[in-house]
Amino acid sequence: MPFAIERDDDLLTVAVDGQLVVGNRQELKQLVLDEVEQGVRRxxxxxSNGGYIDSSGLGALVSLNKRIREQGGELRLAGLNDDLRTLFELTRLDTLFHLYGTRADALVGF
Amino acid sequence: MRSLVSDSGSGAAVPCGEWTIASDIREIDRVVLAVTTLCEAAGFPPKVCRLNVPVALTEAIANAIERGNGGDVARSVRVMARIDEAGLCVEVTDEGNGFDLDAARALATEDGWVEREDGRGVFLMYALMDHVETSCDAGHTVRLVLRKS
Incomplete structure (x- = not known):
């Protein structure tokens, strides 16, 4: 299972293990949207244990960000290594997402 | 699917491989892993092996499957990779008629691109490779070139 989830009230944490790519991005989207449907807002x-992300994976994150915001919620991303940060900077997605060094950093004030 | 080392004619071993897969996105990972492994063995920098090669190649194969072959699993995609002293050259060939790579690349200059769910694949191929070109002969081919240094 490339996505491990933890839920605490309206907070959902998803740990990505390996790549987020065209072959599994739909699984992540559905998993998160199902939880949003059930009341998750954060x-x-x-x-931290992720591999590379392709354009489909980035697109899934953009889509989720939009859907979560539409429900009055917020999406935060944590644990991106230098490679992934390069990817977000290249695509200017670092201007769209809140990026945090660690899971603990992301949880501050969340 | 095969991965091998051929002789360049100069006596030097040339890592190369050729794979033919069905138009199924689940087939992408194993080809990407095989090509990345060739690059690691050939001494490409770690970041290139972790990011540039797998992302650009994933984009090229996904485009071949979804755009070139229209997701028709009866159509195949051929991937040929070769590494020599200059660097890596990968050709991804589908059975379609190709698409306008320049137009797809130009999406990145449009307003609202950052908020779009799609439209980053071709941009990333160009951003992560040294050279990208296409040709149409027996199928549509995207050629990705990455210099070693």
């Missing part, structure tokens, strides 16, 4: 996706 979503933290932790890439």
């Amino acid at each position: 979503v933290l996706i932790d890439f």
Whole structure:
């Protein structure tokens, strides 16, 4: 299972293990949207154990960000290594997302 | 699927491989892993092996499957990779008629691109490779080139 989830009230934490790519991005989207449907409003996706992300994976994050905001919630991303930060900077997605060094950092004030 | 080391004619071993897969996105990972492994063995920098090669190649194969072959599993995608002293050259060939790579790349200059769910794949191929080109002969081919240094 590339996505491990923990739920605490309206907070959902998703730990990504490995790549987020065209082959599994739909699984992540559905998993998070199902939880949003059940009342989750704060979503933290932790890439500490993540691999690379392709354009489909980035697109899934953009889509989730929009859907969560529409429900009055917030999406935060944590644990991005230098490679992933490069990817977010190249695509200017660092301007769209809140990026945090660690899961603990992301939980401050969340 | 095969991965091998051929002789370049100069006596030097040339890592290369050729894979033919069905138009199924679940097939992408194993080809990407095989090419990345070739690059690691050939001494490409770790970041290139972790990011540039897998992301750009994933984009090229996904485009071949979804755009080129229209997701028709009866159509195949061929991937040929070769590493020599200059660097890596990967060709991804589908059975379609190709698409306008420049137009897809230009999406990145449009207003609202950052908020779009799609439209980053071709941009990333260009951003992460040294050279990208296409040709249409027996199928549509995208050629990705990455210099070693």
